[in-house]
Every structure is written in structure tokens, then in C-alpha cells.
Amino acid sequence: MENIMLPKPHKILAVLKETNAEYTFRVAYNQPIDYNQFFQLSIPKVGEAPISVSGKGQGYVDFTIRKIGRLTEGIFGLQKDDTLFMRGPYGNSFPVADFENKNLVVIAGGTGIAPVRPLLNHFVQHPEICQNVYFMAGFKNLDAVIYADELPKFASAFQTTYCLDTEAAPGFRQGFVTEYIQNVPFADFDDYNIAIVGPPIMMAAAAKACLQEGAAPEKIWVSFERRMSCAIGKCGHCKINDTYVCLDGPVFNYTKARNLFD
Template sequence: MNNPVTPKPCKILSVTKESEQEWTFRVESDVCPDHGQFMQLSIPKIGEAPISVSACGEGWLEFTIRSVGKVTDCIFKKEPGDNLFLRGPYGKGWPVDQFEGKHVVVITGGTGLAPVRSMLRYFAENPGYVKDVHLISGFKNEGGIIFKNDLEQWKEKFHTTYALDTEAKEGWRTGFVTEFVKEIPFEEFCGEYVVVVVGPPPMMKFTGLELVKCGAEPENMWMSFERKMSCAVGKCGHCRIDEVYVCLDGPVFPYTVARDLVD
């Protein structure tokens, strides 16, 4: 009988430096997570960290990681051929089956692009699954841009707006993602749309408020609310907010729930 919290050693197949601080690790695995689910990555005697799956394929998973602490710093020292320990997948992902046949609006900030990357790839590879995709992706500066190849390819598939907070770059807008929400043609969607928002908590808060101001219905909006997850199975209580366990009930939540998840 398999223990759901026992990590399994998995070989690193490749390492891609996406930006100054974010690297993507492709790891050998037969796990088939839903879009938006996360895995627990660990190194024995060091610790573990919850990381969203940023892409998957036959026999592999990808994790786009920002080096921000003891565990992730140690992972960054790993090379192809080394092992990472994985357990999962955990949590609730994007309800992609509910998005079928609708207009999909995706708004991301920084590494918030990672939890929606596999879903966006699915839409790009399966024309007609959704009516269209309006993608707004913002980054702090040019050095923080991730998934450059995907961003270029999505220009051909989706309606895209790429922005840097304060810097100027050819082909990119300057400003926060909230400034471009008013350009989304919600009135043309006839109610057949969904909105996905992922990024730092302040970005999601103000993007949600701007979306509602611009006519988006809260019932049609979704957010990935990743915070303080530890055990991933609802036992440690680190991610509990009132009666909600983020690792079990999320990390993907309807906006009507996410807007009230305040520590």
C-alpha cells in the first residue's frame, strides 16, 4: 500500500535558466497532474517546498522555481542526473472542463505565469477547445521575464498584452497589469467567459477589484491562492484560514471564496 506522503526519488533531466532568479527543472516522472495542481519537492535532511507544475509530458514534469530559501537554494545546486524527491500531486487545479467553449481571460504577474502555463499550452495545442484566450502577463522588469519562447508562440495563438512595471521594451507595454483590464471586451463575450488571475497577493487583490469595476462577474473569476502550504494533506494546519485548508480546498479557488481569504 502506497503512503501518500512518501517522497519518490526522480531524476533531473534538464535545467533551464528562465530569468535571473527563476529556473525550470524538468524531472523524470510518470505522474499526470491536473493543470494548476502542485507537488511537494524535497531534499533529504534539508526540507521540502510546494511547487506548481509548470508543464508536463510523457514521462516528465517541469517545475519553475524561484530561489528564495533553504530548500530552493539547495535545489538550484542540482544538475541533470541528480535526484529530486517528489510526492503528489496535490490540491485542486483549474476547472478546465468548465472553461470549454468559453472566452478565457488570463492575467498573471511575475512567476504567476507558471501555474497557468500548462493550461495555456493545452489551449494553444487544441484550437477550438475555448473560443479564444486573452492573456495579460506582467513582469517587474526585463530581467524577470520567464518562458520567453512560450510568450512568443502565444502571440500567434492568443490576444496578448505583455507589460513591464516601469521599464520600456520594444513590443511590450509599460505599466501594471491592472491598467490593461479595461481593454478586455467583456461586453462582447455575452456572459460566456471565465477569468483566471495568478500572481502576488496584492496584484491579485487589485486585479480582482479592477475586473469587477470593468464589468467582470465575480462568479466567473478564479484565482490560485498559494500560501504557507506545508504538509499538503491538511494535517499540519499551516495553510488554514478560518475553516479553509489551502492545500486541500485550493490552491485554485473561485474569486467569491479567494477574495475573503485574509490572514
């Protein structure tokens, strides 16, 4: 019987520096992955952590990782052609098929852009299957902007709003991304969906702002990127009330997610 907790070795194909704190690791992988699923990444004798997929393509998968602990510091020491251990993918995904041929609003805070990057690229590559896409992304400051080279691509394909919390810069508005949700024309949409990813306090505020603009709760989807540990519902670290985030999520419709925020 296969041990579902046993990580397998995968070759690192490339390492891209996004900021001083975030790098993207491209890893060899050739199995299907749904949008917003995650893997458990590990280094033997160091530890493991859940990391969302930030990109996928023929023969590879991307992980954008922030250096915040012992494991991620170890991963940052790896280079092209080194080995990274993985198990997964785990979790559910955004209902992308339901997003197609409708208006879509994507709101991301900080590294929350990483899990929605594959979703955004899906609609960039297939403009014929969507109506209007409104993409809103907020970062702390210019030094915290990830995927800077891709933001113009998204701006050419979508209606975009890029924000910096604490400073002004060309191409960015100043302030929190939630302040600009009022500019989304929800009243003009015949049908739509909203995807929100970021820190919990940001997701809660963004969902509330959408509701204030007339959005329906059942049209809002959020992704809880934290709390997970074992990824198979055994350790209980991700449990909120009777919900296991790793098994039932990380994507939740707001009709349920509104009871999961801390």
C-alpha cells in the same frame, strides 16, 4: 499501508535557466496531473516546499523555481541526471472543461505565469476548443521575464498584453498589468471565465479591476500559491479561517476567495 508523507526519488531530465533567479527543472514523471496542481519537492536533510507544476508532457513534469531559501538554493545546485525527491500531486485545479468553448481571460503576475503555463499550452495545442483567449502577463522588469521564448507563441495564438512595471522595452507595455484589464471587452462576451495567478495583492487588484469592468464574481478563479506546508491538512500553516488551502485549493472561485485575501 503506504506512507503518503514519504517522498519518492525522481530523475532530473533537464535544467533550463529562465532568469538569474528562476530555473525550470524537468523531472521524470508519468502519472496524470490536473492543471495547477502542486508537488512537495524535497532534498533529504535540507527540507521541502510546495511547487506548482509549470509544464507537463509524455514522461515528464516541469517546475519553475525561484531561488529564495535554503531548499531552493539546494535544488539550484542539482543538475541533469541528479535526483529530486517528490510527493504529490496535491490540490484541486482550474475547471478547464468549463473553460472550453468559451472566452477565457488569463491574468498572471511575475512567476504566476508558471502555474497557468500548462493551461495556456492546452489551448495553444487545441484551438478548436476555445473561442478567444486573452492572456495578460506582468513582470517587474525585463530581467524578470520568464518563458521569454514562449511569449511570441502565445502572442500568435491569443490576444496578449505583456507589461513591465518599471521600464519600457519592445513588445512590452509599461505599467502594472491591472492597468490594462480595462481593454478586455467583457461586454462583448457571450460566456467567459477569468483565471488570475500572482502575488496576493496583485490577484486582489486584478479581480477588483475585472469587477469594475462588469465581470461577474462567479466567473473569476484565483490560485493561492503560498501558505502551504504539509499539503495534507495536518500542520495548519495554510489555514485561513476554516479553509485549508492545500485541501480546498489552491484554486478558488472568487465568490469564496474574496474572503481569503490577507
